[in-house]
Amino acid sequence: MMAGAVTTGLIRACHPEPTAAVTALSGLLAARLGHGPGGIALVVAAVLAGQLTIGWSNDLVDAERDRAVGRTDKPLAAGRVSARTVRLALSVAGGACVVFSLALGWAAGMMHLLLVGCGHAYNLALKRTALSWLPYAIAFGCLPAVVSLALDPPEWPPAWMIGAGALLGVGAHLVNVLPDLEDDAATGVRGLPHRLGSVRTRVAAVIVLVGASLLVVLAPGKPPWWSWVGLAVVAFLAGAALRGRGSTPFRAAMAIALVDMVLLVSRS
Secondary structure: OOHHHHHHHHHHHOOHHHHHHHHHHHHHHHHHOOOOHHHHHHHHHHHHHHHHHHHHHHHHHOHHHHHHOOOOOOHHHHOOOOHHHHHHHHHHHHHHHHHHHHHOOHHHHHHHHHHHHHHHHHHHOHHHOOOOOHHHHHHHHHHHHHHHHOOOOOOOOOHHHHHHHHHHHHHHHHHHHHHHHHHHHHOOOOOHHHHHOHHHHHHHHHHHHHHHHHHHHOOOOOOOHHHHHHHHHHHHHHHHHHHOOOOHHHHHHHHHHHHHHHHHHHHO
């Protein structure tokens, strides 16, 4: 197998969109909370390495399920990259994650490793249970703490930021699972969204994502005027997510999550 094809397969197998989104969010939070260039780079490196391990482990765990439902978009299931290669990449990323995390400081490092552990707990077991939302809530809620605890001196983020991150994480979980509900159900996955069904999952995703928006905008301190514009955009998107057909609800809910990320960074 050619090196270029292997590299492409590894990139696709790491779930590049959520990996890039969470890594970018961590870097933006680091910049907003006062880290210098070196600190920002270290936060980004640690979070990127951790997200790579979560993405690759997800595809390794789900390889047989993905083959069973004919997921040709999954490089491992489609044979475009070998399990051995993915395991090797996972091992390298795991080692880098530990090193970069601890370089952030003991408190921030342990917090980040907890966050990464939540991702692996989801992959290995919790995605099949009614607690599938919990790792997302903890991981997204902890992310601002990873960044603020890496400051000198370490700081604990405000409660509203942790709460908004947790709501954003739950909403991201619900939205992310929506397109795969049927394939998951066919292979025995019964997480919270599968138990709720597509309609109630869509409604729940909108509720928690709009809740995250409100929590950020109404947080202590005077919000900038454009945060109200962001809230109006969220309201419009919520209507589209609840009333739309086809792929519109999924795309609208994803857009709300993106607006929430922008609002969270801007108020940090």
